[in-house]
Amino acid sequence: EDQVTQSPEALRLQEGESSSLNCSYTVSGLRGLFWYRQDPGKGPEFLFTLYSAGEEKEKERLKATLTKKESFLHITAPKPEDSATYLCAVTGVMDSSYKLIFGSGTRLLVRP
Amino acid sequence: DTGVSQDPRHKITKRGQNVTFRCDPISEHNRLYWYRQTLGQGPEFLTYFQNEAQLEKSRLLSDRFSAERPKGSFSTLEIQRTEQGDSAMYLCASSLDRGLGNTIYFGEGSWLTVV
Numbered sequence: 001e002d003q004v005t006q007s008p009e010a011l012r013l014q015e016g017e018s019s020s021l022n023c024s025y026t027v028s029g030l031r032g033l034f035w036y037r038q039d040p041g042k043g044p045e046f047l048f049t050l051y052s053a054g055e056e057k058e059k060e061r062l063k064a065t066l067t068k069k070e071s072f073l074h075i076t077a078p079k080p081e082d083s084a085t086y087l088c089a090v091t092g093v094m095d096s097s098y099k100l101i102f103g104s105g106t107r108l109l110v111r112p
Numbered sequence: 113d114t115g116v117s118q119d120p121r122h123k124i125t126k127r128g129q130n131v132t133f134r135c136d137p138i139s140e141h142n143r144l145y146w147y148r149q150t151l152g153q154g155p156e157f158l159t160y161f162q163n164e165a166q167l168e169k170s171r172l173l174s175d176r177f178s179a180e181r182p183k184g185s186f187s188t189l190e191i192q193r194t195e196q197g198d199s200a201m202y203l204c205a206s207s208l209d210r211g212l213g214n215t216i217y218f219g220e221g222s223w224l225t226v227v
Contacts, residue, residue, distance in 0.1 A: 032214075043118075049215060091214075096167075100155075104153050
């Protein structure tokens with residue numbers, strides 16, 4: 001069964017303090033790994049898709065990387081507006097629906 | 113591109129009542145998904161449509177839940193005889209079938225509170 005585990009569950013950073021979020025996954029053939037950002041009371045907002053080990057993608061202060069077993073979301077010099085829940089999800093090659101299997105998320109709080 | 117639209121955004125209902133949520137996907141997106149999310153958890157898959165055909169349903173989708181997508185456009189999710197355990201955010205999402213680049217976009221969700 002496809003599974004996604006995210007750590008830590010919650011992370012508090014000072015503004016400017018860089019860190020990384022982890023996403024470990026088990027899937028029968030990875031089609032894609034997705035990162036979303038979710039603000040309280042809102043739907044997930046798409047950030048990145050990674051398809052193969054070694055791939056990296058960047059957007060402003062965020063950088064996502066992928067290995068055969070896990071993905072990292074690196075946050076460089078975060079600002080308070082980066083505070084949100086970050087969700088990781090996978091879809092497998094055996095799944096014709098392309099549905100996403102999500103982890104429980106990491107709640108990030110960046111203090112000024 | 114107006115994004116995925118969901119209505120209503122919030123619904124409070126008494127236990128035992130029926131509720132219906134509507135989702136308007138991004139125009140021309142042929143794939144449509146419903147998810148459920150409770151506090152502190154990631155979204156959980158409920159059901160999937162490709163055009164008007166409902167092709168997959170999760171074990172989470174009990175007999176009290178029914179979803180439709182007439183003519184492959186908007187979709188509705190109905191919950192009959194609501195229970196307190198149904199309280200959650202119901203998320204609709206859509207995508208365009210482009211093989212590898214199948215990015216799924218979510219709506220803002222419909223919050224359900226059963227009292």
